Amino acid sequence: MKLRKYALAVSLAAMGLSFTLTAPVHAQAKGKQAQEQFFPVLVYRTGAYAPNGTPWANGFVDYIKLVNAKGGINGVTATFEECETGYATDRSVECYERLKNKGGGATAFQSLSTGATFALTEKAPVDKIPLITAGYGRSESANGAVFTWNFPLLGTYWVGADVLIQHLAKKEGGFDKLKGKKIALVYHDSPYGKEPIALLQERAKMHGFDLSLLPVAHPGVEQKATWLQVRQNRPDYVLLWGWGVMNSTALREAQATGYPREKMYGIWWAGAEPDVKDVGEAAKGYNALTLQHGVELNAKVTKDVLALVHGKGQGTGPKDEVGSVLYMRGLISAMLGIEGVKQAQERYGKGKTMTGEQVRWGLENLDLTQQKLDGLGFAGVMRPVSTSCLDHMGSSWVRVHTWNGSKWEFSSDWYQADEKIIRPMVMHASLKYAEEKKITPRTPEQCKQ
Amino acid sequence: MIYRENGQFKTSYAADQQIFPILQDRWAILGILVFAFVAVPLLADEYLFRAILIPFLILSLAALGVNLLVGYCGQITLGAGAFMAVGAYAAYNFFVRVDDMPLLAALLLGGATSAAVGVVFGVPSLRVRGLYLAVATLAAQFFWDWAFLRIKWFTNDSSSGSVSVSNLSAFGWDLESPTDVYLFCLLILVVFALLAKNMTRGAIGRQWMAIRDMDVAAEVIGIRPMYAKLSAFAVSSFFLGVAGGLWGFVHLGAWEPAAFSLDRSFQLLFMVIIGGLGSIMGSFFGAAFIVILPIFLNQMLPWLGDLVGVSISTAGVSHAEIMIFGALIVFFLIVEPHGIARLWSTAKEKLRLWPFPH
């Protein structure tokens, strides 16, 4: 017993020491050489959402490796450090604080979590670090006049919801045909899942369809009651707004209650391999949006990664994952950050390390033309994106893809969100935010500075 | 100086009833306060403040609240996170709905709301005990998780259900820099710790402990279990509510109910059990242990890996982190089931007798 007490005392002392040690450990990375551009990577490779977080993180990191293999960002080496958040907001904040000053200052943060995005939105302006939330985050942050540091590039949840309704209208043969239709939204009961509701309600008012909301509690493993309700109401379509295990469970429950998977449409976070591969044949016919890209096994960038990263044994994850949906999402997210830096270098000096503020300018003036995208190896993967000081989203190109039982296949043409609907909503919500926060929105003149 | 109370004779009961009757303790506390208020702001960097010290202070406050209920009054709760959430959302509503509401007032009103809710959810404790009560408190946890997601009024009709605050200031003091936020939290914590200490060494504290140790006997000597238990729930929830408000307002800035999930409740219970049930000091030890250890492991493991030339993947680090964390908790409970505070007092007793052990 006595020995134990000593062991305890020693471990306690170690605890105390740890407190002092934590500082030096994290200080070590400080003061690196210039000509390095540091990318913090918030990931979740563990916990309930790991199956989805992992491929995203692998794609993100692989792209940084690819850039370096190709000579860096105009000669500047891209460095990175991962920090595990477990999809928890407080750990994300800790990671943010840990990484924001590392490696000469963080370039931009990408949290891959709506909850963390909300928290970091309050912190990023203070630290002057851009926050890229490609395909997630808060929809109203597309208004760059208010959300100076947020970049919901490529699309927000309102875009997703809008396109889904457009697609359904097209299926039915026109918006007027939606009248009287029943559409159910099965959503993750969190800010993430609730984001589209505002837009769907707006659209329901416009077209006279009947929207029913069916929340599913985190993490979404128990959905029997939800699907019993679906069975009772027999909606014409089910929109699925899930993440992680919730998606595959929804598909299984749909099967168990006999709801046709062809009538189910997921957001782009509910349309990747982990959501369907385990359900297999039973998910056949299920549709989901794609945030521009889908599965891109034949894209040049995919081949580049295989050759220059995996080929040299530098691959982050398994080889067969390269090109899959979430992997590509991570890869594109990283690319957007890198391109922001590149754009900033155009103005502030090529081959130099950019500060957060400079990167923000770069992200605000992104102009990824088709030609540039082709050069980067993204031909066929995505369409041109260009941002401005007032528009932090850039573009809203979306397609639908369908699971054929063994792989995803595109099943629609390109869509764009209806600006007439989205813009007023973005303005309304962002100005309300500005009022609460006593932010004066930037004017176009201020943008020119 | 040698830690000894010999020769320090008390000539009045008043002197004997000071918070810290022993002279050396008074010096030590003074020293700690000076260190916390003066030295830390000079020494710590932003990371230490924002990622470690501020969460530590706020969670210490919450742990203090849990300890009053669990450690002093003996009512196990697994719903502490819910009361933090109630405090945070109530404070938010007072803050945004009432014009010119001062921050501190909003936080205290949040605490008061949480106290009222705590009393309601404390009612089952009059009938149900022990583990049954613990599980029953989960009802509060899940109910409030749901309520803040579903009832739009609580979130000021925000479309996503997430809320945020900024431009905080108290008494004309802008809470911008990490040092300011740290000092603000520290100040609140010190005041609340003092209040907690006063209550626990006063009549109400004795009533709580009496209920904890032997409720039938307590009733027989004229302590009303209802008053004692519900007051413990109220005070505990008040502390938790203020802590929740701080967590939302100054630590996260923007939050959703998941910030106060069941994991938070478990975390707080861990703090008081590892730190020491029925010990104010223990709440701080526990909070330090639980806040710092995972972060430390998370940063230490890759560093250790580098030393021996192994690079550990992020996933590997986090898995190792939770394994070590879990194992250490079990280890601590086995070696010292009464928590770090007991170890501390044993050490003090040894010191008191040193260098003559008998």
Place this chain on the structure above:
Amino acid sequence: MARQIGEVILDLQNVSLSFGGVNALIDISFDVREHEVRAIIGPNGAGKSSMLNVINGVYRPQAGEIILRGEHFRQMNPYKAASAGIARTFQNIALFKGMSVLDNIMTGRSLKMKANIFQQAFRTGVAKREELEHRAKVEEIIDFLEIQHIRKTPVGRLPYGLQKRVDLARALAMEPQILLLDEPMAGMNIEEKQDMSRFILDVNDQMGTTIVLIEHDMGVVMDISDRVVVLDYGKKIGDGSPDEVRGNPEVISAYLGASH
């Protein structure tokens, strides 16, 4: 002797108590006079502790009445009993293990402490003064029971005899009019028993407290009590002065038939 035995202060009439079909007390009536020492005796399982539990409301009898200073109660509850000036000690020592001797005794003052929770939290003048006044009172009891040396010790660390004394001290801190003692001398050696007897008599004598006592040691009972009730299997089989009870044939047979 200064004390004067007075009127009936506590009167139990036809009390019956059962637990799930098992009868613990059957139609019991007896009274207690002010300032007297009243003993309840009987073999194990006779229902003695249940009797005390009925008086101070821990158990609720199914039938009968409790008349306290002329006021009729169907049942008591512990808080009502405590407010009415009834204190008790416990057979198996029900001290608050996690607290010091001083704090244990201070809890006995709970009913008399009036500062509210805010005054206590901020330790305002009222709360501070009150704490000091009651501390002084408690110190008197500590002196009276000669436990000064252990006042800061956690009760869990005390030997059995001292714990019993602390239990008594806590009850005395309530300044009760009626003190119920449940086997105050069980498990003590001769010397400790003598001390305890002295304390009980002193309490009765100096403070005028009425005492209801359960005790196994017949010698002690006969020495210190004024009147004795005898219970057996939940029934009353004798009542009267020690001498009367001693001569009661039913009592003798109960005791001979029992383990004694």
Place this chain on the structure above:
Amino acid sequence: MGFFLEVLIGGLMTGMLYSLVALGFVLIFKASGVFNFAQGAMVLFAALAMARFSEWIPGWLGIANPVVANILAFIIAAFIMFLVAWLIERLVLRHLVNQEGATLLMATLGIAYFIDGLGQTVFGSDIYKIDVGMPKEPVMVLQDVFAGGLLINKEDFIAALVAALLVAALALFFQKTSTGRALRAVADDHQAAQSIGIPLNRIWVIVWTVAGIVALVAGIIWGSKMGVQFSLVTVALRALPVVILGGLTSVPGAIIGGLIIGVGEKMSEVYLGPLVGGGIEIWFAYMLALVFLLFRPQGLFGEKIIDRV
């Protein structure tokens, strides 16, 4: 009417699975007085072991037959659960005898963390498959009785059947075997059991192993339903109201409680949920249990607590 029955049946079948997890809690609490919060982690760990070994075995041994692979994997997983039980007894329980309930509860939470980490380290943190050949497509029955018929999910039905069989087998084990009787003796009184020569430590290992195997079966059922991944640990949280409703020490309580909670939960979500925006089933289950507790603090079949002074 048809729909009402579907909800009822759905609730009963979910409830049966809750019973199975609740049974794990009850077994351990009965024998060792530990409220085992690691039950969820054990479900995940067992399911991970099962899924991974059934995936690996064909490669290692060259056995193509999935039935054989599954059986082997089941045996290995059961053995692993025995090892877990043995280690928990050795390293934890044995050192924590006579500690308070709250301390033990926290220790099991510590164990849960450890097992979570270990499971993911050894077996990975992706989604894995358990394929024991459960039918997935629903069937319609009684079409001529109700309009639209009655939709029955065969998978749930089989799962409920397996759960019921397991519960029956355990009941037999407790009633008829000498080990079972010893277990009950331990549950009634630790010291008495020890004094008549029942080795407490061995009993604990047995009980934890049995609870581990119960967790394994629960893990297989849930895992085959929705894939084996981390979220399985939350299944235990859904089963907690069952335990307090049924009483911590009662096997029949776990079963009846599971059915009540399962039905109450689904009914509330389907019929009350739409009125308040949905998503109420979790807290409704807890509230149901709580309200129930107010009338019967010891649970449905728990032993009544009498204060003795």
